[in-house]
Structures are given as structure tokens and as C-alpha cells.
Amino acid sequence: xxxxxxxxxxxxxxxxxxxxxxxxxxxxxxxxxxxxxxxxxxxxxxxxxxxxxxxxxxxxxxxxxxxxxxxxxxxxxxxxxxxxxxxxxxxxxxxxxxxxxxxxxxxxxxxxxxxxxxxxxxxxxxxxxxxxxxxxxxxxxxxxxxxxxxxxxxxxxxxxxxxxxxxxxxxxxxxxxxxxxxxxxxxxxxxxxxxxxxxxxxxxxxxxxxxxxxxxxxxxxxxxxxxxxxxxxxxxxxxxxxxxxxxxxxxxxxxxxxxxxxxxxxxxxxxxxxxxxxxxxxxxxxxxxxxxxxxxxxxxxxxxxx
Ligand code: NAP
Numbered sequence: 001x002x003x004x005x006x007x008x009x010x011x012x013x014x015x016x017x018x019x020x021x022x023x024x025x026x027x028x029x030x031x032x033x034x035x036x037x038x039x040x041x042x043x044x045x046x047x048x049x050x051x052x053x054x055x056x057x058x059x060x061x062x063x064x065x066x067x068x069x070x071x072x073x074x075x076x077x078x079x080x081x082x083x084x085x086x087x088x089x090x091x092x093x094x095x096x097x098x099x100x101x102x103x104x105x106x107x108x109x110x111x112x113x114x115x116x117x118x119x120x121x122x123x124x125x126x127x128x129x130x131x132x133x134x135x136x137x138x139x140x141x142x143x144x145x146x147x148x149x150x151x152x153x154x155x156x157x158x159x160x161x162x163x164x165x166x167x168x169x170x171x172x173x174x175x176x177x178x179x180x181x182x183x184x185x186x187x188x189x190x191x192x193x194x195x196x197x198x199x200x201x202x203x204x205x206x207x208x209x210x211x212x213x214x215x216x217x218x219x220x221x222x223x224x225x226x227x228x229x230x231x232x233x234x235x236x237x238x239x240x241x242x243x244x245x246x247x248x249x250x251x252x253x254x255x256x257x258x259x260x261x262x263x264x265x266x267x268x269x270x271x272x273x274x275x276x277x278x279x280x281x282x283x284x285x286x287x288x289x290x291x292x293x294x295x296x297x298x299x300x301x302x303x304x305x306x
Contacts (some may be wrong), residue, residue: 006031007055011067019072023052023283026065028081032053034300038276040141041296044271045289050075059086066090069109076108076283078276081149091116100186101156103149106279117282120150121157122264124246128215130274131266134241137161137191139242142213144201145220146233147175150246152182154219155301159183162191167209169231171220173200201231210236216254218245223252230254237261248301269297 007021023043025035031054039052057188059063059082065089069077079087084103088094093106093122095117097105104116128136140157145151146168156179158166166183170176180196210232222231223245230253237243243258248268258265277288 005054007053009055009061009065010069010272012055012065012072012259015068015072017072019069019074020051021053021055022073022075023077024055024069024074025052025078025080026055026057026062026083028056028058028082029243030056030080033080034272034297035276037296037300038273038293039280041292042280043274044287045292046284046286048284057083062086063090064132066107066114070112070114074109076106076279079105079107080277084149087116090114097160100154103153106282108282109219113176117279118153118276119278119282120153120267120271121160122278123273124154124157124217124271125161125265126274126278127270131270132215132264133167133246134215135161136215139163139214140165140212141167141217142210144170144216144218145222146170146179146198147172148219148221152179154217155179155183156186156292158217159186159194160189160191163194164239164287165195165197165212167199167213169199169201169203169206169209171201173198173292174201206232207236210241211238214240214241215244216258218243218247218252218254219220221247223247223254224249226250228253230257233259233300234261237263239263242266244268246305248297250305253284269294269301282299 016170036052052238058063087104091114094117098118099117106117147170168176180198220231222228243265245252247270255265280288
């Protein structure tokens with residue numbers, strides 16, 4: 001029988017002590033997730049006999065799903081929208097970094113003990129270093145979409161990395177202002193708190209702030225559809241900018257504009273890759289086979305674009 005693409009709570013209830021998966025991404029929706037391809041490639045590379053799948057879990061069912069997976073011998077899970085904060089009260093311990101981020105994307109199950117981690121921000125840090133050769137913490141990032149989940153994780157990570165200045169840009173100003181307050185009140189960071197500037201997407205001051213920034217981190221969902229405009233006017237892109245768009249499913253207008261101007265660019269595939277590699281390292285306490293995982297992601301993207 002062909003294995004279904006996406007499992008659900010009913011499947012979990014039926015599995016008993018011999019589940020067809022030992023690792024999974026939980027989300028709602030989750031069918032689009034590339035994590036199974038990436039992690040299956042890693043498991044194969046290391047000769048591990050486990051299976052990683054997708055499980056669609058409604059927000060109200062998260063507790064039962066997590067308890068069931070723990071009791072049937074799961075190794076771990078990744079969490080995506082809308083579970084990254086709802087998981088917190090269901091865990092026995094939370095890694096200090098994930099606690100500061102207020103969100104967990106990776107859980108490890110060990111003899112009924114559940115520990116949560118957050119590899120999203122650290123994944124971006126690895127991606128930026130690999131793609132541009134510069135540590136994120138040395139730069140002034142201009143963060144577009146600093147009101148959503150990705151923008152929040154990335155902005156907090158920038159502060160934790162030691163970015164001296166951060167510019168937050170969002171369509172809804174209030175959300176970016178709330179995020180700025182969160183950054184300013186981060187506890188016990190290894191670096192001084194950054195200077196934070198908050199701007200609405202159409203602010204006139206965006207031109208001067210963009211000039212001062214070194215890296216553009218695009219975290220909004222603008223660009224996921226082919227018809228979407230760029231979240232940043234092309235004439236605000238400067239020769240010295242590095243441009244990172246967290247969208248990885250297609251080349252966005254922002255990336256096309258930046259390439260036309262000869263700027264260094266990269267997309268969110270490397271962030272997805274490195275958050276996955278870090279999760280693998282947490283579950284198996286060994287280095288992740290990054291190139292095998294990258295190959296699987298590129299193949300998945302190519303296939304889904306056809
Ligand atoms: P989200 O929580 O829904 O946030 C969406 C963000 O986009 C908000 O800042 C929102 O602004 C902004 N936005 C939406 N529509 C807009 C429009 N028409 N004009 C201007 N701004 C608009 O989503 P999310 O989870 O943060 O995800 C955002 C993006 O990050 C997605 O494209 C996703 O692919 C990407 N992502 C990538 C990775 C990776 O590993 N590469 C991981 C996570 C997310 P308002 O606050 O004004 O609504």
C-alpha cells in the first residue's frame with residue numbers, strides 16, 4: 001500500500017508501539033514541508049534505519065499528539081506553524097536559547113523526557129556565514145517583515161549575535177515596535193543591546209536607513225506568489241548590500257532586482273538546511289551530512305517548480 005503523504009492524529013492513535021515513523025514535522029498545514037526529503041537523505045547517508053514524515057496536527061490536538069509520540073518511542077519532532085510557541089508548556093526542559101526566543105522548533109524525546117530547542121536563528125547564522133563569508137553579528141541588518149514569526153526569530157537572533165544596529169521594517173508598525181521592545185529587554189545577552197530603529201514599509205526614512213544597512217534580511221511573505229511586488233524599492237538597493245531572502249520556493253522580485261545590480265544574494269534554502277542540520281545534530285549527537293541534505297532540498301525545490 002502506498003504510504004500517505006501526510007499523517008494525522010487518527011493515524012497516531014492507531015500506531016501502537018510500532019510506528020512507521022520515528023521522526024516528523026508537525027504543523028498545520030504541513031503538506032508543503034521539505035523537511036522529510038532533507039532528513040531522509042541525512043538518515044540514509046548515516047545508515048540510520050529511521051523514517052521522517054509529516055504529521056498534520058490541529059492546534060487543539062498538540063498535547064495529545066506530543067504525548068502519544070513520546071509514549072510510542074519517537075526520537076524527536078520539528079514544529080512549524082502554528083505550534084512553535086504552543087509547545088512550550090508541554091516540555092519538561094527548554095534549552096536556554098529557545099527560552100530566550102520564546103519558541104521551539106525541535107524537540108528530542110528521551111525516556112519520556114521532552115526537551116525543546118530552537119535551531120531557526122542559529123540556522124540563519126550558519127547560512128549567512130556560509131553564503132556571504134561574514135558573521136551576521138558584525139553587520140547592521142535591515143529586516144523586512146519584522147512583524148511575523150520568521151522576522152521575530154531573525155531579529156532576536158541578530159541581537160543575540162551582537163549586531164550593533166538593527167532596522168526593523170514592517171507593514172504593520174505596531175508589530176515591529178513590539179519586537180523592538182522585546183529586543184531592548186532581552187536578558188543577559190553576551191553583547192550590548194543594539195540600536196533599534198523601527199520603520200513602516202512606506203516610510204520616507206527607509207532610504208537613509210537602507211543606505212546605512214549592510215545586509216537586507218527579507219522575512220515577509222511578500223514574494224511567495226509570482227505576482228508579488230518586491231518589499232523594497234529597487235532603487236534603495238546599494239552596491240554594498242548583501243541580500244538574503246528567506247523565501248526559498250522561488251526567486252523573488254527582490255532577489256532578481258539585487259542580482260541585476262550585481263549584489264551578493266542568497267535565499268532561504270540555506271537557512272532551512274542549517275536549521276535541519278542543527279536539529280539532526282541534537283537528535284543524533286553527531287555531525288549532520290550537510291551536503292546530502294542540501295542535495296535533497298535542491299532536488300525537492302526543482303521538482304516542485306516543475
Ligand atoms: P507570518 O508570521 O505570517 O508573517 C508574515 C510577514 O509578512 C509579516 O511581517 C507581514 O506583515 C508580512 N506581509 C505579509 N503580507 C504582506 C504584504 N502584502 N505586504 C507587506 N508585508 C506583508 O509568516 P512567517 O512565518 O514569518 O513567514 C514569513 C516568510 O518567511 C515566508 O515567506 C516563509 O517562506 C519564510 N520562512 C522561511 C524559513 C526558512 O527556513 N527559509 C523559515 C520560516 C519562514 P504584517 O505584520 O503587516 O502583517
